[in-house]
Amino acid sequence: MTESKLGWAVPLMRAGYIGKGLVYLAVAGISLYSIWRGGNARDTSSALGWLDTTWGGGVTLFVILVGMVAYALWRVLDATFDLEDYGREAKGIVARIGMLVTGAVHLGIGVTVFSLLFGSGGGSGEGSSIPRHVGTIMSWPGGRWIIGAVALLIVAAGAHYMRQGWTNEYRQHLRANPVTTRWNPVLKAGLIAHGVVVGVVGLLFGFAAWQANPEQAGGTGEAFSWLSGQIYGQILVTAICVGLLGFALFCLVNAAYRIVPKVSGPDVQTLAAKLMPR
Template structure:
Protein backbone atom coordinates (compact mmCIF):
# COMPACT_ATOMS: atom_id res chain seq x y z
CA UNK A 1 0.00 0.00 0.00
CA UNK A 2 1.40 3.40 -0.94
CA UNK A 3 2.27 5.94 1.71
CA UNK A 4 0.42 9.14 2.28
CA UNK A 5 0.99 11.65 -0.54
CA UNK A 6 3.57 11.20 -3.28
CA UNK A 7 6.72 11.31 -1.18
CA UNK A 8 8.01 7.78 -1.82
CA UNK A 9 11.02 9.31 -3.55
CA UNK A 10 12.17 10.80 -0.24
CA UNK A 11 12.66 7.44 1.45
CA UNK A 12 15.80 6.32 -0.45
CA UNK A 13 17.33 9.76 0.15
CA UNK A 14 16.61 9.42 3.87
CA UNK A 15 18.05 5.90 4.02
CA UNK A 16 21.22 6.95 2.19
CA UNK A 17 21.60 9.90 4.53
CA UNK A 18 21.31 7.84 7.70
CA UNK A 19 23.71 5.25 6.26
CA UNK A 20 26.24 8.04 5.68
CA UNK A 21 25.72 9.34 9.19
CA UNK A 22 26.28 5.84 10.56
CA UNK A 23 29.52 5.63 8.59
CA UNK A 24 30.76 8.93 10.06
CA UNK A 25 30.23 7.79 13.65
CA UNK A 26 31.63 4.34 12.91
CA UNK A 27 34.82 5.95 11.58
CA UNK A 28 35.22 8.52 14.37
CA UNK A 29 34.34 6.18 17.25
CA UNK A 30 36.26 3.26 15.75
CA UNK A 31 39.45 5.26 15.19
CA UNK A 32 39.08 6.80 18.66
CA UNK A 33 38.84 3.37 20.28
CA UNK A 34 41.87 2.16 18.34
CA UNK A 35 43.84 5.21 19.50
CA UNK A 36 42.73 4.77 23.13
CA UNK A 37 43.74 1.09 23.17
CA UNK A 38 47.18 2.12 21.88
CA UNK A 39 47.63 4.84 24.51
CA UNK A 40 46.30 7.76 22.49
CA UNK A 41 43.29 10.04 22.77
CA UNK A 42 39.79 10.18 21.34
CA UNK A 43 39.68 11.80 17.92
CA UNK A 44 37.79 14.75 16.52
CA UNK A 45 35.86 14.26 13.29
CA UNK A 46 38.49 16.13 11.26
CA UNK A 47 41.45 14.23 12.76
CA UNK A 48 39.67 10.90 12.26
CA UNK A 49 39.05 11.82 8.61
CA UNK A 50 42.72 12.81 8.24
CA UNK A 51 43.79 9.39 9.51
CA UNK A 52 41.35 7.73 7.18
CA UNK A 53 42.82 9.66 4.27
CA UNK A 54 46.03 7.59 4.31
CA UNK A 55 44.37 4.22 5.03
CA UNK A 56 43.78 1.60 2.31
CA UNK A 57 40.58 2.54 0.46
CA UNK A 58 40.34 5.50 2.82
CA UNK A 59 39.48 7.97 0.07
CA UNK A 60 36.73 5.66 -1.14
CA UNK A 61 35.24 5.74 2.36
CA UNK A 62 35.63 9.52 2.50
CA UNK A 63 33.76 9.87 -0.79
CA UNK A 64 31.03 7.55 0.53
CA UNK A 65 30.77 9.81 3.59
CA UNK A 66 30.38 12.83 1.32
CA UNK A 67 27.57 11.15 -0.62
CA UNK A 68 25.85 10.13 2.61
CA UNK A 69 26.17 13.58 4.18
CA UNK A 70 24.87 15.23 1.01
CA UNK A 71 21.87 12.87 1.07
CA UNK A 72 21.31 13.54 4.78
CA UNK A 73 21.37 17.31 4.19
CA UNK A 74 18.91 16.99 1.30
CA UNK A 75 16.68 14.73 3.40
CA UNK A 76 16.60 17.15 6.33
CA UNK A 77 15.84 20.13 4.11
CA UNK A 78 13.07 18.25 2.29
CA UNK A 79 11.76 16.91 5.59
CA UNK A 80 11.52 20.46 6.94
CA UNK A 81 10.00 21.92 3.77
CA UNK A 82 7.31 19.26 3.28
CA UNK A 83 6.93 18.28 6.95
CA UNK A 84 7.42 14.63 5.98
CA UNK A 85 7.54 13.51 9.61
CA UNK A 86 4.39 15.43 10.55
CA UNK A 87 5.81 17.75 13.19
CA UNK A 88 3.17 20.33 12.31
CA UNK A 89 3.18 24.10 11.92
CA UNK A 90 2.65 25.17 15.52
CA UNK A 91 5.46 26.73 17.56
CA UNK A 92 7.08 23.45 18.56
CA UNK A 93 6.78 22.07 15.03
CA UNK A 94 8.40 25.14 13.49
CA UNK A 95 11.30 24.96 15.94
CA UNK A 96 11.78 21.26 15.11
CA UNK A 97 11.78 21.97 11.38
CA UNK A 98 14.25 24.84 11.73
CA UNK A 99 16.46 22.46 13.70
CA UNK A 100 16.29 20.01 10.78
CA UNK A 101 17.62 22.69 8.43
CA UNK A 102 20.47 23.50 10.81
CA UNK A 103 21.48 19.85 11.29
CA UNK A 104 21.24 19.30 7.55
CA UNK A 105 23.65 22.15 6.86
CA UNK A 106 26.03 20.98 9.59
CA UNK A 107 26.18 17.50 8.07
CA UNK A 108 26.66 19.01 4.62
CA UNK A 109 29.71 20.83 5.97
CA UNK A 110 31.04 17.51 7.34
CA UNK A 111 30.53 15.96 3.93
CA UNK A 112 32.32 18.79 2.15
CA UNK A 113 35.23 18.38 4.57
CA UNK A 114 35.43 14.69 3.67
CA UNK A 115 35.27 15.48 -0.06
CA UNK A 116 38.09 18.01 0.20
CA UNK A 117 40.33 15.31 1.70
CA UNK A 118 39.65 13.12 -1.33
CA UNK A 119 41.23 15.69 -3.65
CA UNK A 120 43.62 17.60 -1.39
CA UNK A 121 46.18 16.81 1.29
CA UNK A 122 45.23 17.06 4.95
CA UNK A 123 46.32 20.17 6.82
CA UNK A 124 47.08 17.96 9.83
CA UNK A 125 44.49 19.24 12.25
CA UNK A 126 44.45 22.76 13.64
CA UNK A 127 41.53 24.79 14.90
CA UNK A 128 38.22 22.97 15.04
CA UNK A 129 35.37 23.93 12.75
CA UNK A 130 33.27 25.00 15.74
CA UNK A 131 36.04 27.28 17.00
CA UNK A 132 36.35 28.86 13.57
CA UNK A 133 32.60 29.38 13.36
CA UNK A 134 32.58 30.84 16.88
CA UNK A 135 35.32 33.29 15.89
CA UNK A 136 33.27 34.42 12.91
CA UNK A 137 30.15 34.94 15.03
CA UNK A 138 32.06 36.87 17.71
CA UNK A 139 33.09 39.38 15.03
CA UNK A 140 29.47 40.16 14.21
CA UNK A 141 27.61 43.05 15.87
CA UNK A 142 26.23 41.56 19.08
CA UNK A 143 28.19 38.41 18.29
CA UNK A 144 28.73 37.45 21.93
CA UNK A 145 24.98 37.28 22.54
CA UNK A 146 24.34 35.46 19.28
CA UNK A 147 27.01 32.90 20.15
CA UNK A 148 25.58 32.47 23.65
CA UNK A 149 22.11 31.89 22.16
CA UNK A 150 23.60 29.28 19.82
CA UNK A 151 25.26 27.60 22.77
CA UNK A 152 22.05 27.45 24.80
CA UNK A 153 20.20 26.13 21.74
CA UNK A 154 22.86 23.42 21.42
CA UNK A 155 22.46 22.51 25.10
CA UNK A 156 18.71 22.32 24.49
CA UNK A 157 19.33 19.94 21.59
CA UNK A 158 21.50 17.80 23.86
CA UNK A 159 18.75 17.67 26.48
CA UNK A 160 16.31 16.74 23.73
CA UNK A 161 18.48 13.73 22.84
CA UNK A 162 18.57 12.83 26.53
CA UNK A 163 14.80 13.09 26.81
CA UNK A 164 14.39 11.00 23.67
CA UNK A 165 16.63 8.31 25.20
CA UNK A 166 15.01 8.44 28.64
CA UNK A 167 11.44 8.18 27.30
CA UNK A 168 12.50 6.01 24.32
CA UNK A 169 10.72 8.44 22.00
CA UNK A 170 12.83 7.23 19.06
CA UNK A 171 10.74 4.04 19.04
CA UNK A 172 7.80 5.77 17.34
CA UNK A 173 9.97 6.45 14.27
CA UNK A 174 11.21 2.86 13.84
CA UNK A 175 9.53 -0.26 12.51
CA UNK A 176 8.85 -2.88 15.15
CA UNK A 177 10.66 -6.07 14.17
CA UNK A 178 13.14 -8.56 15.52
CA UNK A 179 16.16 -6.38 14.72
CA UNK A 180 14.90 -3.19 16.35
CA UNK A 181 13.55 -5.05 19.38
CA UNK A 182 16.79 -6.96 19.90
CA UNK A 183 19.05 -3.92 19.72
CA UNK A 184 16.76 -1.43 21.44
CA UNK A 185 18.94 -1.10 24.55
CA UNK A 186 21.97 -0.26 22.41
CA UNK A 187 19.94 2.26 20.41
CA UNK A 188 18.94 3.94 23.66
CA UNK A 189 22.56 4.06 24.83
CA UNK A 190 23.62 5.55 21.50
CA UNK A 191 21.05 8.34 21.65
CA UNK A 192 22.03 9.10 25.25
CA UNK A 193 25.73 9.26 24.30
CA UNK A 194 25.01 11.65 21.45
CA UNK A 195 22.97 13.79 23.84
CA UNK A 196 25.92 13.97 26.23
CA UNK A 197 28.30 15.06 23.47
CA UNK A 198 25.92 17.73 22.13
CA UNK A 199 25.27 19.09 25.63
CA UNK A 200 28.97 19.44 26.46
CA UNK A 201 29.64 21.11 23.09
CA UNK A 202 26.84 23.56 23.93
CA UNK A 203 28.47 24.34 27.29
CA UNK A 204 31.77 24.98 25.50
CA UNK A 205 30.04 27.42 23.14
CA UNK A 206 28.33 29.31 25.98
CA UNK A 207 31.65 29.52 27.84
CA UNK A 208 33.36 30.84 24.70
CA UNK A 209 30.75 33.60 24.53
CA UNK A 210 31.19 34.36 28.24
CA UNK A 211 34.99 34.75 28.04
CA UNK A 212 34.89 36.17 24.50
CA UNK A 213 37.34 33.56 23.23
CA UNK A 214 36.49 31.42 20.21
CA UNK A 215 39.22 28.92 21.14
CA UNK A 216 37.11 27.90 24.15
CA UNK A 217 34.44 26.55 21.80
CA UNK A 218 35.07 23.05 20.53
CA UNK A 219 33.70 19.88 19.03
CA UNK A 220 33.93 16.16 19.68
CA UNK A 221 37.71 16.16 20.00
CA UNK A 222 37.46 18.76 22.77
CA UNK A 223 34.81 16.69 24.54
CA UNK A 224 37.20 13.72 24.53
CA UNK A 225 40.03 15.97 25.73
CA UNK A 226 37.92 17.37 28.58
CA UNK A 227 36.83 13.89 29.66
CA UNK A 228 40.40 12.61 29.65
CA UNK A 229 41.28 15.24 32.25
CA UNK A 230 38.66 13.95 34.70
CA UNK A 231 39.26 11.20 37.29
CA UNK A 232 39.40 7.87 35.44
CA UNK A 233 39.41 9.99 32.30
CA UNK A 234 40.76 7.38 29.91
CA UNK A 235 38.04 4.95 30.98
CA UNK A 236 35.39 7.64 30.46
CA UNK A 237 36.75 8.44 27.01
CA UNK A 238 36.63 4.76 26.08
CA UNK A 239 33.07 4.45 27.35
CA UNK A 240 31.99 7.50 25.34
CA UNK A 241 33.61 6.08 22.20
CA UNK A 242 31.67 2.85 22.77
CA UNK A 243 28.52 4.91 23.23
CA UNK A 244 29.13 6.67 19.92
CA UNK A 245 29.54 3.28 18.27
CA UNK A 246 26.04 2.58 19.59
CA UNK A 247 24.92 5.85 17.99
CA UNK A 248 26.42 4.62 14.71
CA UNK A 249 24.24 1.53 15.15
CA UNK A 250 21.25 3.79 15.84
CA UNK A 251 21.86 5.64 12.55
CA UNK A 252 22.29 2.35 10.68
CA UNK A 253 19.02 1.01 12.10
CA UNK A 254 17.31 4.24 11.03
CA UNK A 255 18.73 3.75 7.55
CA UNK A 256 17.04 0.38 7.34
CA UNK A 257 13.89 0.74 9.40
CA UNK A 258 12.95 4.41 9.90
CA UNK A 259 9.30 5.25 9.25
CA UNK A 260 8.42 8.43 7.31
CA UNK A 261 4.78 9.20 8.20
CA UNK A 262 3.95 10.87 4.88
CA UNK A 263 5.73 8.27 2.76
CA UNK A 264 5.19 4.99 4.62
CA UNK A 265 2.32 2.57 4.95
CA UNK A 266 0.23 3.84 7.90
CA UNK A 267 -0.36 0.23 8.97
CA UNK A 268 3.33 -0.46 9.67
CA UNK A 269 3.82 -1.43 13.31
CA UNK A 270 6.25 0.85 15.14
CA UNK A 271 8.82 -0.29 17.67
CA UNK A 272 6.83 1.61 20.29
CA UNK A 273 3.72 -0.35 19.35
CA UNK A 274 5.59 -3.65 19.36
CA UNK A 275 6.81 -3.09 22.93
CA UNK A 276 3.36 -1.90 24.03
CA UNK A 277 1.80 -5.13 22.81
CA UNK A 278 4.50 -7.27 24.40
CA UNK A 279 4.02 -5.42 27.68
Protein backbone atom coordinates in the same frame (compact mmCIF):
# COMPACT_ATOMS: atom_id res chain seq x y z
CA MET B 1 4.64 19.12 -4.48
CA THR B 2 2.28 16.57 -2.89
CA GLU B 3 3.34 14.09 -0.24
CA SER B 4 2.54 11.16 -2.56
CA LYS B 5 5.22 12.39 -4.95
CA LEU B 6 7.89 12.63 -2.26
CA GLY B 7 8.60 8.92 -1.97
CA TRP B 8 11.96 9.54 -3.63
CA ALA B 9 13.00 11.40 -0.45
CA VAL B 10 13.15 8.08 1.42
CA PRO B 11 16.23 6.78 -0.48
CA LEU B 12 17.88 10.13 0.31
CA MET B 13 17.11 9.54 3.97
CA ARG B 14 18.54 6.03 3.83
CA ALA B 15 21.74 7.15 2.10
CA GLY B 16 22.07 9.98 4.61
CA TYR B 17 21.83 7.71 7.64
CA ILE B 18 24.33 5.29 6.11
CA GLY B 19 26.83 8.15 5.71
CA LYS B 20 26.10 9.40 9.23
CA GLY B 21 26.56 5.90 10.64
CA LEU B 22 29.94 5.56 8.92
CA VAL B 23 31.08 8.92 10.33
CA TYR B 24 30.30 7.92 13.91
CA LEU B 25 31.72 4.45 13.37
CA ALA B 26 34.98 6.08 12.27
CA VAL B 27 35.06 8.59 15.14
CA ALA B 28 34.21 6.05 17.83
CA GLY B 29 36.31 3.19 16.44
CA ILE B 30 39.42 5.27 15.78
CA SER B 31 39.05 7.02 19.15
CA LEU B 32 38.88 3.70 21.00
CA TYR B 33 41.92 2.43 19.08
CA SER B 34 43.80 5.62 19.96
CA ILE B 35 42.85 5.32 23.65
CA TRP B 36 43.94 1.67 23.65
CA ARG B 37 47.32 2.77 22.27
CA GLY B 38 47.66 5.37 25.03
CA GLY B 39 46.48 8.38 23.02
CA ASN B 40 43.38 10.56 23.09
CA ALA B 41 39.95 10.31 21.50
CA ARG B 42 39.77 11.84 18.01
CA ASP B 43 37.57 14.56 16.57
CA THR B 44 35.60 14.11 13.36
CA SER B 45 38.14 15.80 11.07
CA SER B 46 41.13 13.80 12.31
CA ALA B 47 39.17 10.53 12.20
CA LEU B 48 38.18 11.19 8.60
CA GLY B 49 41.74 12.25 7.83
CA TRP B 50 42.99 8.94 9.22
CA LEU B 51 40.56 7.12 6.93
CA ASP B 52 42.07 8.98 3.99
CA THR B 53 45.42 7.31 4.68
CA THR B 54 44.12 3.73 4.84
CA TRP B 55 43.57 1.17 2.11
CA GLY B 56 40.03 1.53 0.82
CA GLY B 57 39.55 4.68 2.85
CA GLY B 58 38.91 6.76 -0.26
CA VAL B 59 35.91 4.60 -1.16
CA THR B 60 34.54 4.90 2.38
CA LEU B 61 35.04 8.67 2.30
CA PHE B 62 33.21 8.91 -1.02
CA VAL B 63 30.25 6.97 0.45
CA ILE B 64 30.31 9.34 3.43
CA LEU B 65 30.39 12.36 1.10
CA VAL B 66 27.35 11.14 -0.81
CA GLY B 67 25.66 10.37 2.50
CA MET B 68 26.30 13.81 3.98
CA VAL B 69 24.88 15.56 0.90
CA ALA B 70 21.90 13.19 0.90
CA TYR B 71 21.32 13.77 4.62
CA ALA B 72 21.39 17.54 4.19
CA LEU B 73 18.89 17.36 1.32
CA TRP B 74 16.70 14.96 3.30
CA ARG B 75 16.57 17.34 6.25
CA VAL B 76 15.59 20.25 4.00
CA LEU B 77 12.77 18.21 2.47
CA ASP B 78 11.73 16.83 5.85
CA ALA B 79 11.55 20.31 7.38
CA THR B 80 9.83 21.89 4.38
CA PHE B 81 7.11 19.26 3.88
CA ASP B 82 6.99 17.99 7.50
CA LEU B 83 7.39 14.41 6.28
CA GLU B 84 7.75 13.11 9.83
CA ASP B 85 4.56 14.83 10.92
CA TYR B 86 5.88 17.06 13.71
CA GLY B 87 3.06 19.54 13.11
CA ARG B 88 2.80 23.31 12.89
CA GLU B 89 2.68 24.10 16.61
CA ALA B 90 5.65 25.60 18.45
CA LYS B 91 7.22 22.22 19.30
CA GLY B 92 6.94 21.07 15.70
CA ILE B 93 8.37 24.30 14.31
CA VAL B 94 11.36 24.07 16.67
CA ALA B 95 11.91 20.45 15.60
CA ARG B 96 11.85 21.44 11.93
CA ILE B 97 14.29 24.30 12.50
CA GLY B 98 16.54 21.79 14.25
CA MET B 99 16.41 19.61 11.14
CA LEU B 100 17.75 22.46 9.03
CA VAL B 101 20.56 23.05 11.53
CA THR B 102 21.57 19.38 11.63
CA GLY B 103 21.42 19.27 7.85
CA ALA B 104 23.82 22.22 7.68
CA VAL B 105 26.18 20.58 10.21
CA HIS B 106 26.37 17.39 8.18
CA LEU B 107 26.81 19.33 4.97
CA GLY B 108 29.83 20.89 6.71
CA ILE B 109 31.18 17.39 7.35
CA GLY B 110 30.64 16.74 3.66
CA VAL B 111 32.76 19.78 2.81
CA THR B 112 35.56 18.39 5.00
CA VAL B 113 35.34 15.03 3.22
CA PHE B 114 35.33 16.74 -0.18
CA SER B 115 38.53 18.59 0.73
CA LEU B 116 40.16 15.30 1.74
CA LEU B 117 39.15 13.56 -1.49
CA PHE B 118 39.66 16.32 -4.02
CA GLY B 119 41.63 19.06 -2.27
CA SER B 120 44.94 19.37 -0.55
CA GLY B 121 43.85 17.28 2.43
CA GLY B 122 43.20 20.29 4.63
CA GLY B 123 41.37 19.37 7.76
CA SER B 124 43.11 16.05 8.24
CA GLY B 125 45.45 17.34 10.87
CA GLU B 126 45.04 21.05 11.27
CA GLY B 127 42.78 20.87 14.32
CA SER B 128 39.32 22.24 14.68
CA SER B 129 38.39 25.33 12.68
CA ILE B 130 35.48 26.04 15.02
CA PRO B 131 37.35 28.57 17.23
CA ARG B 132 38.32 30.55 14.14
CA HIS B 133 34.73 30.74 12.93
CA VAL B 134 33.48 31.55 16.43
CA GLY B 135 36.07 34.33 16.67
CA THR B 136 34.83 35.80 13.40
CA ILE B 137 31.25 35.86 14.64
CA MET B 138 32.32 37.34 17.98
CA SER B 139 33.90 40.25 16.13
CA TRP B 140 30.46 41.24 14.86
CA PRO B 141 28.20 43.59 16.85
CA GLY B 142 26.39 41.38 19.33
CA GLY B 143 28.55 38.43 18.32
CA ARG B 144 28.83 37.08 21.85
CA TRP B 145 25.04 36.99 22.10
CA ILE B 146 24.84 35.08 18.82
CA ILE B 147 27.31 32.47 20.08
CA GLY B 148 25.43 32.31 23.37
CA ALA B 149 22.19 31.65 21.49
CA VAL B 150 23.92 28.95 19.41
CA ALA B 151 25.18 27.40 22.64
CA LEU B 152 21.66 27.22 24.02
CA LEU B 153 20.40 25.60 20.82
CA ILE B 154 23.17 22.98 20.87
CA VAL B 155 22.62 22.18 24.56
CA ALA B 156 18.89 21.89 23.86
CA ALA B 157 19.62 19.50 20.98
CA GLY B 158 21.81 17.36 23.23
CA ALA B 159 19.10 17.30 25.90
CA HIS B 160 16.58 16.35 23.20
CA TYR B 161 18.66 13.36 22.10
CA MET B 162 19.19 12.22 25.68
CA ARG B 163 15.48 12.57 26.41
CA GLN B 164 14.56 10.63 23.27
CA GLY B 165 16.85 7.83 24.42
CA TRP B 166 15.80 7.87 28.07
CA THR B 167 12.04 7.98 27.36
CA ASN B 168 12.25 5.59 24.38
CA GLU B 169 10.65 8.19 22.09
CA TYR B 170 12.93 7.11 19.23
CA ARG B 171 10.97 3.84 19.07
CA GLN B 172 8.09 5.70 17.44
CA HIS B 173 10.23 6.27 14.34
CA LEU B 174 11.42 2.66 13.83
CA ARG B 175 9.67 -0.35 12.33
CA ALA B 176 9.13 -3.27 14.68
CA ASN B 177 11.09 -6.31 13.54
CA PRO B 178 13.60 -8.79 15.04
CA VAL B 179 16.56 -6.46 14.35
CA THR B 180 15.16 -3.35 16.06
CA THR B 181 13.74 -5.40 18.93
CA ARG B 182 16.96 -7.32 19.58
CA TRP B 183 19.24 -4.29 19.38
CA ASN B 184 16.94 -1.88 21.19
CA PRO B 185 19.14 -1.54 24.36
CA VAL B 186 22.18 -0.67 22.20
CA LEU B 187 20.16 1.88 20.20
CA LYS B 188 18.99 3.48 23.46
CA ALA B 189 22.52 3.71 24.89
CA GLY B 190 23.90 5.05 21.61
CA LEU B 191 21.36 7.85 21.38
CA ILE B 192 22.02 8.91 24.99
CA ALA B 193 25.80 8.90 24.40
CA HIS B 194 25.33 11.07 21.31
CA GLY B 195 23.24 13.48 23.35
CA VAL B 196 25.99 13.76 25.96
CA VAL B 197 28.60 14.69 23.34
CA VAL B 198 26.31 17.24 21.67
CA GLY B 199 25.44 18.74 25.05
CA VAL B 200 29.12 19.14 25.99
CA VAL B 201 29.79 20.85 22.64
CA GLY B 202 27.00 23.28 23.54
CA LEU B 203 28.58 23.92 26.94
CA LEU B 204 31.90 24.72 25.26
CA PHE B 205 30.17 27.28 23.04
CA GLY B 206 28.58 28.71 26.19
CA PHE B 207 32.00 29.01 27.87
CA ALA B 208 33.31 30.80 24.78
CA ALA B 209 30.46 33.31 24.84
CA TRP B 210 30.68 33.86 28.60
CA GLN B 211 34.45 34.42 28.63
CA ALA B 212 34.61 36.14 25.22
CA ASN B 213 37.22 33.57 24.27
CA PRO B 214 36.59 31.72 20.98
CA GLU B 215 39.32 29.21 21.85
CA GLN B 216 36.94 27.74 24.43
CA ALA B 217 34.57 26.59 21.67
CA GLY B 218 35.02 23.33 19.87
CA GLY B 219 33.51 20.21 18.37
CA THR B 220 33.69 16.51 19.14
CA GLY B 221 37.43 16.44 19.85
CA GLU B 222 37.22 19.34 22.30
CA ALA B 223 34.21 17.70 23.95
CA PHE B 224 36.26 14.54 24.47
CA SER B 225 39.13 16.64 25.85
CA TRP B 226 36.82 18.42 28.30
CA LEU B 227 35.27 15.15 29.45
CA SER B 228 38.70 13.58 29.97
CA GLY B 229 39.53 16.40 32.38
CA GLN B 230 36.69 15.44 34.70
CA ILE B 231 36.80 12.88 37.52
CA TYR B 232 37.42 9.44 36.02
CA GLY B 233 37.58 11.31 32.73
CA GLN B 234 39.36 8.67 30.65
CA ILE B 235 36.91 6.01 31.76
CA LEU B 236 34.05 8.40 30.94
CA VAL B 237 35.42 9.16 27.46
CA THR B 238 35.95 5.46 26.77
CA ALA B 239 32.37 4.71 27.82
CA ILE B 240 31.07 7.54 25.60
CA CYS B 241 33.06 6.22 22.62
CA VAL B 242 31.61 2.75 23.17
CA GLY B 243 28.21 4.42 23.31
CA LEU B 244 28.91 6.19 20.02
CA LEU B 245 29.48 2.79 18.42
CA GLY B 246 25.90 2.18 19.49
CA PHE B 247 24.90 5.47 17.89
CA ALA B 248 26.59 4.39 14.65
CA LEU B 249 24.40 1.28 14.79
CA PHE B 250 21.40 3.50 15.56
CA CYS B 251 22.06 5.46 12.34
CA LEU B 252 22.45 2.31 10.24
CA VAL B 253 19.26 0.82 11.72
CA ASN B 254 17.47 4.08 10.88
CA ALA B 255 18.78 3.79 7.32
CA ALA B 256 17.03 0.46 6.98
CA TYR B 257 13.97 0.73 9.19
CA ARG B 258 13.10 4.38 9.86
CA ILE B 259 9.42 5.22 9.37
CA VAL B 260 8.51 8.36 7.42
CA PRO B 261 4.83 8.81 8.41
CA LYS B 262 3.64 10.93 5.48
CA VAL B 263 5.28 8.62 2.95
CA SER B 264 5.24 5.18 4.59
CA GLY B 265 1.54 5.24 5.47
CA PRO B 266 -0.27 4.63 8.78
CA ASP B 267 -0.31 0.81 8.79
CA VAL B 268 3.32 0.21 9.80
CA GLN B 269 3.85 -1.23 13.29
CA THR B 270 6.35 0.85 15.27
CA LEU B 271 8.91 -0.45 17.73
CA ALA B 272 7.10 1.62 20.39
CA ALA B 273 3.86 -0.29 19.79
CA LYS B 274 5.69 -3.64 19.75
CA LEU B 275 7.41 -3.02 23.10
CA MET B 276 4.50 -1.26 24.78
CA PRO B 277 3.88 -2.75 28.25
CA ARG B 278 0.75 -4.86 28.31
